[in-house]
Amino acid sequence: MQYLLTGGYGCIGSWIVKNLIDDGHDVAIYDLVEHTARMALIMDEEQIARVRFIEGDIADGPRFIRVVGETGASRIIHLAGLQVPVCRTDPIKGATVNVIGTLNVFEAAKTHDDIVQRIVYASSAAVYGMEDDYDSGPVDNDAVLKPVTHYGVFKQCNEANARVYFLDHGISSIGLRPWTVYGPGRDFGLTSDPTKAVKAALLNRPYVIGYGGRNNMQYVNDTARTFIRCAEAETTGAGAYSIRGDVVTIDEVIASIERVVPGSEGLISHLDMNLPIAPDLDDRAIQEDVGEIPYTPLDDGIRETWDVFRRHQEAGTLSTDDLQG
Ligand SMILES: NC(=O)c1ccc[n+]([C@@H]2O[C@H](COP(=O)([O-])OP(=O)(O)OC[C@H]3O[C@@H](n4cnc5c(N)ncnc54)[C@H](O)[C@@H]3O)[C@@H](O)[C@H]2O)c1
Numbered sequence: 001m002q003y004l005l006t007g008g009y010g011c012i013g014s015w016i017v018k019n020l021i022d023d024g025h026d027v028a029i030y031d032l033v034e035h036t037a038r039m040a041l042i043m044d045e046e047q048i049a050r051v052r053f054i055e056g057d058i059a060d061g062p063r064f065i066r067v068v069g070e071t072g073a074s075r076i077i078h079l080a081g082l083q084v085p086v087c088r089t090d091p092i093k094g095a096t097v098n099v100i101g102t103l104n105v106f107e108a109a110k111t112h113d114d115i116v117q118r119i120v121y122a123s124s125a126a127v128y129g130m131e132d133d134y135d136s137g138p139v140d141n142d143a144v145l146k147p148v149t150h151y152g153v154f155k156q157c158n159e160a161n162a163r164v165y166f167l168d169h170g171i172s173s174i175g176l177r178p179w180t181v182y183g184p185g186r187d188f189g190l191t192s193d194p195t196k197a198v199k200a201a202l203l204n205r206p207y208v209i210g211y212g213g214r215n216n217m218q219y220v221n222d223t224a225r226t227f228i229r230c231a232e233a234e235t236t237g238a239g240a241y242s243i244r245g246d247v248v249t250i251d252e253v254i255a256s257i258e259r260v261v262p263g264s265e266g267l268i269s270h271l272d273m274n275l276p277i278a279p280d281l282d283d284r285a286i287q288e289d290v291g292e293i294p295y296t297p298l299d300d301g302i303r304e305t306w307d308v309f310r311r312h313q314e315a316g317t318l319s320t321d322d323l324q325g
């Protein structure tokens with residue numbers, strides 16, 4: 001099966017690629033630059049060499065349409081996007097990449113409707129409002145969306161556009177709404193702090209996680225396999241789904257790191273600010289429509305993360321650039 005991933009060199013993309021290559025699929029990545037450092041954490045050189053890189057900007061619609069035709073990709077996983085801080089400081093650029101870029105993916109599927117069978121795209125839990133915006137208990141998948149960031153509004157817009165492409169052109173898609181994805185390769189963005197804290201603990205360095213409160217922690221390999229499961233699903237329509245890992249406080253994340261990483265007691269602390277997204281999301285809708293979703297308990301995910309970092313530390317290949325500043 002030919003897969004095309006936009007933004008495939010990011011954290012989630014690297015793990016999707018690893019799983020697809022392990023399963024014998026052909027994978028092409030459409031990204032701004034070839035950047036294999038995250039893949040090198042979890043794949044060997046021979047596996048990385050099997051991935052085809054196609055340089056391009058997702059905001060360049062005509063080029064992406066040509067690329068879809070050239071690759072013959074039946075499944076597109078669309079991950080390319082700018083994160084919260086860039087969308088906040090430069091909303092025009094944010095919308096160009098996150099909204100126009102997503103429209104370009106759907107336009108390519110429309111142009112090549114004889115080739116493309118399914119689009120799975122990264123939405124975000126940031127489409128929801130804050131914890132206080134909802135009744136207590138898990139927030140229903142179809143609860144009112146009240147994003148408080150441009151980033152969340154752009155993701156909401158993408159979900160709505162996906163629905164219109166199904167209504168107007170019959171293009172089936174699934175949008176997934178991750179919360180905090182953690183694990184090897186998560187080295188960028190505010191919610192990369194728990195992963196960086198694991199690395200700091202391994203290196204016996206103090207680290208301050210920049211926020212507190214309750215979080216929804218999703219191990220990256222679970223997230224990656226969920227994207228693939230959705231790409232393989234035979235559902236029609238344009239569903240957008242919450243996904244769920246462990247809903248825990250940052251204090252519980254720190255306690256997990258201390259249980260897993262020997263000698264790390266007292267190294268990790270956190271600030272008190274809460275992230276403005278309801279953490280407790282109900283994932284029954286995706287389970288009902290797509291099936292069981294992979295789940296790794298927090299301690300196991302932290303242990304796997306530590307283990308990957310530890311092996312690279314021993315091999316002298318562990319980058320600590322993400323811990324600077
Ligand atoms: N990581 C999380 O916790 C999380 C949570 C919610 C949603 N998401 C969404 O999931 C997706 C992937 O997340 P990630 O953590 O892997 O992101 P990432 O920042 O690690 O990777 C994003 C990738 O997109 C590429 N990219 C950026 N602009 C591009 C452009 N104009 N054209 C082509 N490629 C471009 C980057 O080069 C990078 O390889 C994003 O859309 C993100 O908004 C992630």
